Amino acid sequence: MALRSVALQAQNRTSSFFILTQRLVHRVQTQSVRAFSSAILSPPSKAVVYELHGSPDAVTRVIELPPVEVKENDVCVKMLAAPINPSDINRIEGVYPVRPQVPAVGGYEGVGEVHSVGSAVKDLSPGDWVIPSPPSFGTWQSYIVKDQNVWHKINKDLPMEYAATVTVNPLTALRMLDDYISLNSGDAIVQNGATSIVGQCIIQIARYRGIHNVNIIRDRAGSDEVKERLKSLGADEVFTESKLEVKNVKSLLGNTPEPALGFNCVGGNAASLVLKFLRQGGTMVTYGGMSKKPVTVSTSSFIFKDLSLRGFWLQKWMTTDKAKESRIMIDYLLGLVREEKLKYEMELVPFDSFHVALDKALGKLGSHPKQVIKF
Amino acid sequence: MALRSVALQAQNRTSSFFILTQRLVHRVQTQSVRAFSSAILSPPSKAVVYELHGSPDAVTRVIELPPVEVKENDVCVKMLAAPINPSDINRIEGVYPVRPQVPAVGGYEGVGEVHSVGSAVKDLSPGDWVIPSPPSFGTWQSYIVKDQNVWHKINKDLPMEYAATVTVNPLTALRMLDDYISLNSGDAIVQNGATSIVGQCIIQIARYRGIHNVNIIRDRAGSDEVKERLKSLGADEVFTESKLEVKNVKSLLGNTPEPALGFNCVGGNAASLVLKFLRQGGTMVTYGGMSKKPVTVSTSSFIFKDLSLRGFWLQKWMTTDKAKESRIMIDYLLGLVREEKLKYEMELVPFDSFHVALDKALGKLGSHPKQVIKF
Incomplete structure (x- = not known):
């Protein structure tokens, strides 16, 4: 070669x-x-x-x-x-x-x-x-x-x-769950684009670790089947975007705690919905932009809600010190596949x-x- | 009382x-x-x-x-x-x-x-x-x-x-310069709303510490006088927003290094201009929204440019551990006033x-x- x-x-x-x-x-x-x-x-x-x-x-x-x-x-x-x-x-x-x-x-x-x-x-x-x-x-x-x-x-x-x-995809999910804030069992995350492979991996790894997960999917024909499929993977909550056109999305959370960490691979309104679900001081990580729309954030989200917005890029991450351990991470992920805890x-x-x-x-x-x- | x-x-x-x-x-x-x-x-x-x-x-x-x-x-x-x-x-x-x-x-x-x-x-x-x-x-x-x-x-x-x-204002400027990334003499920051008191304090504290500062002001009658006034305080570069309607704003920087840290108190286009000036991996801190417009960020700014977006709120900061030292910070700032390094x-x-x-x-x-x- x-x-x-x-x-x-x-x-x-x-x-x-x-x-x-x-x-x-x-x-x-x-x-x-x-x-x-x-x-x-x-x-x-x-x-x-x-x-x-x-x-x-x-x-x-x-x-x-x-x-x-x-x-x-x-x-x-x-x-x-x-x-x-x-x-x-x-x-x-x-x-x-x-x-x-x-x-x-x-x-x-x-x-x-x-x-x-x-x-x-x-x-x-x-x-x-x-x-x-x-x-x-x-x-x-x-x-x-x-x-x-x-x-x-x-x-x-x-x-x-x-x-x-x-x-690529499972490792992205794992790094995003681990590298931004410290999540413990009982905490919650929220994500859009939940049907993507990264999204499905996030659901499954979160479930494996006892982390609640709130998922946003786009409105589509057959969204009920999609919801059921994601729930069978371990999703706690699945909402279509249109179901979130309410004043206070958090009122829909029931017993799920307010998410501390959010993932955005869509942009536009779907990103705003992730921000709305986040708790005070929460972090949203952007790793894709499927809608080709930017992320729009109110001033008060930064000042009064103290949100942090970050990005993740696997290829850049591969050049960091942490990436030296990526083979251990890959073995961990393949172990989850073997145990049928991770599938897509x-x-x-x-x-x-x-x-x-x-x-x-x-x-x-x-x-x-x-x-x-x-x- | x-x-x-x-x-x-x-x-x-x-x-x-x-x-x-x-x-x-x-x-x-x-x-x-x-x-x-x-x-x-x-x-x-x-x-x-x-x-x-x-x-x-x-x-x-x-x-x-x-x-x-x-x-x-x-x-x-x-x-x-x-x-x-x-x-x-x-x-x-x-x-x-x-x-x-x-x-x-x-x-x-x-x-x-x-x-x-x-x-x-x-x-x-x-x-x-x-x-x-x-x-x-x-x-x-x-x-x-x-x-x-x-x-x-x-x-x-x-x-x-x-x-x-x-x-309120000088302490906000000081905390924002100190609390997000580690700045050394020779580094650079960029800000919009540079004529605000916080903006003027940022210019002066940055200058005092050998930190280059790039400033964005709105287009207005008498902007040349405003530029001169900010330069007399220690501003390295001052641009009106309309002067930044170019493909690559960084080409305007001359010998000033690409800013690692940005401050936004305006929102809208003025916030986008701060983001454009930031270097790879840079951080923008929002502390105001004078235009009443939100902050809009492209997906690639997060993923490929690795920007972080944060917020600052003094009243919240006052409840943190660091605030215990705020009297020392106030004495430091009043010392700068006494030396005529800080004025507004x-x-x-x-x-x-x-x-x-x-x-x-x-x-x-x-x-x-x-x-x-x-x-």
Whole structure:
């Protein structure tokens, strides 16, 4: 992967994939013959590549990348599964604050099985399941070669789609519950966008820890079924936005205490509703803006209600000191999956149908569960 | 004051001031004769009283309250000066979150001279200057009797109007500079409403500490003169809002570093401009909303720019542990006044003209400096 990605990045952005591929093949073949004829090579890798930023369905292509060398500290991983997350789409669009240098391979998290290891690798063996941790660019391809330190070995006793998706959404939920205020059993949180995977994870982790959770969903056909589904996951209260058009939303709380912490992934009115539920001195963490509307806050919410408003960005968090412990957190989350305390809906899609999965992830084909590519 | 305020509060809200006053006089006279014929009594006190919440010019009256007993731990203070702050007006209007019980005497801070002391008072003597610290309701009257612990003795070597006003605006500026992030010499702050007294104090304290300050003022006739006045106080940069209608406000900063901390007392567009100036990970503290417009924040400001939004309320702060040190802070601020490092414009108005001062404070007579009643 190292050699391949360097070569990819060195290419002029306007070069065609044909030329790109030809040069890479030539380079690897030449090097193989000259310098390390006994070197281990990866198999060729089928990859979702984009050469320009733009609409993902227009700029991504599936191409075959040539074999690369597996150096002594490298591990060659045969990818098993990788999701299409909204942030993956934003990265391809070029609207993400960290703009990957093109040409680039899509994807940011996933799970794979060790295919071969370099001569100095002791802790990983063919057949092990691994995830890139911290996550990094380029998981949408069939084989990845990276230094052994990149890979975190996990147990193989759970569905691959959970291993493939644990690093982004469940970890976001866990960090947001832990990193802003100290919550104890019996406290309460409130969130909008409760049907998102992060939202579902928040409900389940909160329930697991004895934290009450108040959930806001948008008005939609079938909202009663959605409510029941969220309640079956552990939601204490579920309100559609229109049910909250009352003077004092807290009067709807019953025995649930006033939430100390709120999560906003919607913006606009749905964010204002989270603020209304928060108790004096509460904190709202924004991690998404699905409505594309800003957050609007009254002056008195800051001065007299003493609310704090913050944001969470996983990719930034991954650069912090705390992230050193992210593998422990991932094991904790996968443990919850194993105990069936943490579940969410996904759809595994064969790699050959990548562009159908992409269209579903882009919302072009109606509402679908999280799309996870199966290699 | 204790007896007087208890009696005031015990009155039925509909009772007239005549009855109120008559009863108090009767009570004090009776008690004086019966129980403590040798007790020290305060002089009668002329006070700005309101019986109902409402527009201050309609509900306030100046009446004379009868003498009260100065008990052994009490100090009777002849008030020298007390300002009319916006929060005083809000309290009378009844729109403040803490609604004083009526009937009540107006005012929250001020300075006075000790008139007489109870037999157990050792640390204060007639002639000393004192301020109520923490501040408390009822400073708009000529004599106040309260426990010795309420009074903080200050030096008499500075203009009474500064002593009268140090506890609200300058202390707000100091706390906001100190309590949210750690600022070092060479760092920068940004604020809107820079012509307010808090704004002017922020400029001067920041300058005193080597902290760059970026200031936003509204467009108005004579804005060039306002700019020059703020620069003479120590402002590094002063922009009118219209000058900031550019794509990248930070390009206007020159050598001033990107501000880590921002202050908002306006809301609306002026708050958005503060947010635009803030550096990655910066904090904005809201302490007022002069435009009566809310604060609007993009999702990406929270997630990708990692901004934190907070609020400051002095009255709440006064209930915190830190407030125990507020007398030290007040001495520090009065020291800055003495060194002429801290100044702001005020207008001393004789108590007899209270309702003219009130009209000026209410903005009914155009723009005027802070009104300070001189007793």
